[in-house]
Amino acid sequence: MPTHVSAARPTYPGVYVEELPSTTRTVSAVTTSVTAFVGHTRRGPLDEPVRVTGFTEFERLFGGLGPRSAVAHAVHQYFTNGGGTAVIVRVAKAGSGTTARTALASTEDHSEHPVLEVYAREPGRWGNALRIAVDHGTRRHGPRDHDPLHHGGHHDSHDHDETFDLRVYDARGNVRESFTGLSADPDHDRHAPTVIDAGSRLIRVEAVGEGRPDPSGTVSKPFGHHLPDLAVDLTVKIGEVEREFTLYDPDRDGEAPRTLAELALLLERKLRALPDAPGRHAYAGAEVTVSGRRLRVVAGSTDPRDVVRFLGECANDLGLEASVNPPVFPLKGGEDSEAPGPQDLIGSEAGRTGIQALRGVADVNLLTLPELAAYDSVDDMVTVVSAAQRLCAERRVLLLVDAPARWADADAARAGLAAFDAVRGDHAALYFPHLRLTDPLTGRLRSFPPSGAVAGVIARTDAERGVWKAPAGTGARLLGVQALTVDLTDRETGLLNPLGVNCLRTLPLAGPLVWGARTLAGADTLDSEWGHVPVRRLALHVEESLHRGLQWVVFEPNDENLWQQIRLSASAYLHTLFRQGAFKGSTPREAYFVKCDHETTTAEDIANGVVNVLVGIAPVRPAEFVIVRIQQTSGQAALWPAEGAP
Structure with a gap:
């Protein structure tokens, strides 16, 4: 029995009450339906397990639905049918795919040389939509106290500052990420590669030279202590659209600008008043900002072609075109990876690639490989299933196997089952046929492997009834599914069920639903005690809960x-x-x-x-x-x- 030394010292006759810590160790139940999806996605980190709790998060991290991504559609169906948490492992064919990139150059020493290489975080075409904007610590129309013309000609501190800001835009012109106060100096606490690589989900940066990159947009020469004559006619060209205007008209513009900030406001107002090309926002959204003693003019779009150019002698006199860059620097050259082959999916245990990446992930209960169903070779499919089952047996996971897409009817399924005799284990369950539902990308009916939707049904059943309830029956409806590729009859189901095939049926009033709950070891001829999915999953749940709950026993x-x-x-x-x-x-x-x-x-x-x-x-x-x-x-x-x- 444990001993306890009283913390209270009795000093008077009476009753003393003390709270003692409990000596009972509790065993907590672990998760039951966290599903891992392994395969091709539009983007995302390669061979790195990422946990998501909704399809919106999947879209943000992995690019959402894609016509060549069976995994993306499976994840969508999983959350539609009640799934709560998913672990995504993006896998690509080895050596395929390229990463979008751009080079940011510097001309501060009057000779152009690359300073930063900016890469999309992962390979794929998605990176071609990214745009990079740079400015040199610009203050947006700051107060007069920061205007150099109000300090007797003293330069603003920003004019000598070696820091810069960097923003990442998407194809629609939305700011996705922003980093301020960056420096190209490796000893600076805001060293650009260090800050961006640690904080960005979209890009990574490599320093390839010295100095800070040139700002995006058009930057003027430094203005002197006093503003020059502003009552001049200017010609401006943004992209292919050329316009003329008077910079300052005493009769219409009132008092003349006295500070650089006031000049920036005037120039911005004039540019925005000019007519745009149809459907464009280059003039209407133009921005003019003050950076030290300079003006910086940026078009109101994120089209790299919308370069702002001031033409003519008057513009040259005002110094409005010292350096000309596009409003944003686009990333280019990204190419999608090819779909992974069998060995890519199996991966390397030493390198933690493919399905082996799940070895370091806790709380994974179900595994789906939606791409297997489309394999031309059943032998390749069985090879991957065999490796996945071994992993599942070690990690206490159940593998959901999609029937091959070529199984066009019940007879084809019965004939094709012989190929799975070598992998008839109790850590896998096979589901047939495929689903017919509307493809969100095209609006047309299309066939999909069922494992993602089935995983959602299992998660929903676990939440409503418990892991011991068979994820099948009239309560196991397949939400969002309009039909099945094969309409099985009672007789056909009666032939497949004893062979360990979980049939999906369409019943009157109930609609499409799961109508089987056997593992691949559940064929009548095998007589396995782990032949039913809920029995196998309950045992795995108990094993894992006790395994974790009894860790305190060691030593x-x-x-x-x-x-x-x-x-x-x-x-x-x-x-x-x-x-x-x-x-x-x-x-x-x-x-x-x-x-x-x-x-x-x-x-x-x-x-x-x-x-x-x-x-x-x-x-x-x-x-x-x-x-x-x-x-x-x-x-x-x-x-x-x-x-x-x-």
Whole structure:
């Protein structure tokens, strides 16, 4: 028994109350339906598991739906059908795909040389839509106190500052990321490659030279202590659209600008008043800002062709065109990776690539590989399933296998099942046929492998009923599914179900739903105790919960006191499951047992540092066959259900 030293010192006759820490260790239930999706996506980190909790987050990190991404559609169907958390591993064919990039140059020493190489974070065409804007610590129309013309000609500190700001735009002109106060100096605490690589989900940066990159847009020469004559006619050209205007008209513009900030406001107002090309926003959204003693003019669009150019002698006198750059620097050259082959999906355990990347991820319960169904070679498909099953057995995961797309009817499925005899394990379940639903990209009906939707149904069933409930039946509706590629009959289902194939059916009033809950080891001829999906998943759930909940046992004294605590912790956890209906039996004694004593742990085990815990559970098996017998008695029909097969 644990000892306790009283913290209170009795000083008077009476009752003293103290709170003691509990000596009981609890076993907490782990997750049951977190699903891993491994395969091709439009973008995202390669061979890196990423956890997402909704399709919006998947779109942001992995590019959303794509015509060549079965994984993206499977994830969409998973969340549509009730999925809560997914782990995505993007895999690509080795050596395929290129990364979009651009070079930012510097002309501060009057000789152009590259300073920064900007790359999209991952390979793919998606990076070609990114745009980079740079400015040199620009202050947007700051107050007069920051105007150099109000300090007797003293230069603003920004004019000598070597920092710069960098923004990342998407194809629609939206600012996706912004970084301020960056420096090209490796010793600076805001060194650009360090800051951007640590904080950006879109780009990475490499320093390839010295100095800061030139700003985007058109930058003037430095203005002197006093503004020059502004009552001049200017010609400006943005892209291919050329316009003329008067910079300052005393009759219309009122008092003349006295500061550089006031001049920036005037020039911006004049540019925005000029007519745009149809459907364009280059003039209407133009911005003029002050940077030190210079003006910086940027077109109001993120089209790299919309370069602002001031033409003519008057513009030259004002110094409005010292350096001319596009409003943004586009990334180019990105090419999508090819879909992964069998070996790419299997990956390397040492390199943690492909499905092997899941070895370092906790709380994964289901695994789907939606691309396998489209393989031309069934042998390649079986090879990947075999490797995935081995991983699932080690990690306590259930693999959801899509039937090959070429199985066009029940006869083809029966004939093709022989190819899966080599992988008839109890850590995988096969689902047939495929789904027919509207493709969000085209608005047309299209066939999809069912594993993503089935994983969502499993997650929904776990949340509503528990992991011990078979994810099948009239409550296991496939939401968003309009039809199935094969309309199975009762007879055809009766031929496939005993072979360990989980059929998807369309029933009157109920619609498309899951109508099977067997593992690949669930064929009648195999007579496996793990032949049913809920039984297998309940056992995995119990194993993983006890595995984590008993970690505290390591290095504890291996004696009766320890064994008693183990029995208490494990029994309390199993009793909670019993009360929730996970086990059969009317009493705890009939539902489960925990044995940890001198019989399970011998003296030799103790000498070797081993403690053995024997746990037994009586899982509830699904009622696949409900038989109703009718007997005619005295002109009345008496109905009662007979005992069904397991």
